[in-house]
Amino acid sequence: MICGVLLDLAGVLYVGDEPVPGAFEAVQRLHSAGLPTRYITNTTRSSSRATLDRLARMGLSIPPAALFTAPLAARSYIEARGLRPYLLIHPGLISEFQEYTEGPYDAVLVGDAGPRFTYENLNHAFRLLLEGAPLLAMGDNRYFKEAEGFSLDVGPFVTALEYAANTRAIVLGKPAPQFFHAALADLGCAAADVVMVGDDAIADVQGALSAGLQGILVETGKYRLGDEDQIQSPGARKVPDISAAVAWILDQRG
């Protein structure tokens, strides 16, 4: 019995500024069927506000409370511990961390900083890590698909800093089980009764399976042939796109 659905955004609902064909109609079918839905994203190039506005411009309105982002998870973590992180993040996300733009720093927070991943900034982060600052990562995704092709996501840079400073990052986003569980708690569903739909075999699908959810991999967005082979846990499903995923989910409901 499926109780709720978690949807990834980029690569599932849209690529760049273009909706995936049929995606918004599929979301509408979930709503019409009365299936509660939450949106769970590691996107760190824009604020929640900008993400919601972007979706609205494309034609999909989401209530702010239904959006679970890695930056929001990171804020909770930082605030609970009173940390002052050096921000290696994208200009588009600065508005969500406005009070942390000055040192002294006792942590490093890394998102998909894009062009801010300069040698100078990475060195700054590295030197803090050498002094023992914790490394907080908003996801460990390898890459994502932009209109012009595949681009490096946050994961490779986190891995670089881990290797350089001989440390391990704390991941605050998918595939961290706590991140999935926060959305589950909001849905009020048991993990096994929730389906995660994403285009990232590791962060979305393996992450969901590891956290006890069901997982569906779609072949849109960053999907590349054979990505499903990276999924270690049993039970993953693969479908062409979110329309097919929703059809399968509604079919399970009978």
Added chain:
Amino acid sequence: MICGVLLDLAGVLYVGDEPVPGAFEAVQRLHSAGLPTRYITNTTRSSSRATLDRLARMGLSIPPAALFTAPLAARSYIEARGLRPYLLIHPGLISEFQEYTEGPYDAVLVGDAGPRFTYENLNHAFRLLLEGAPLLAMGDNRYFKEAEGFSLDVGPFVTALEYAANTRAIVLGKPAPQFFHAALADLGCAAADVVMVGDDAIADVQGALSAGLQGILVETGKYRLGDEDQIQSPGARKVPDISAAVAWILDQRG
């Protein structure tokens, strides 16, 4: 019976533009004792010519044939296979790869590119790797010591690209055994009779031990307390600096 000595350069003989105190006198003592010496470096911020000139300005003359560099090893590898690598390297090294500055590319060559490690250049390299281009790394060093502090070396960026493209780099420099063995062949010594002296616990000392040589870690350059714990193989020795290393070596000769 020690037959020959391999010396790392940066961090052992000099830091920045300053010789390590007593270093050149220690090298002189090796020469006076008739112990053949080779210089083996992963430095990829300058050409062999520039490295030799720099040493000469500081007061140490080395015959060009005694210098074994990761870039020279990389050139041999590339030429033997007829590859055309995309160069993610430092401007100071371009002169050694002048004929490879234009595409189309079928490989990626990474050195310590310093400020050339931009998001754009890393993406360029990443997209070639996704298409199946081999990743050639001039070393896997984590960081090095500059006058102003610790800075990221090539290793973290190689690790980032490996993670992003789900591939493994071919390392052409320390700690690759072939690199040590090329210097051994030139010395005409058996591995067990050669001592490597370096400030990098992994690339220099663990690398030498894995290749069958003896290894001495010095506490100058990038050395940080506890680095020796990273050495897995037995037999490593730790001394304050190259003067002490040379004293020990000459002592073994009796």
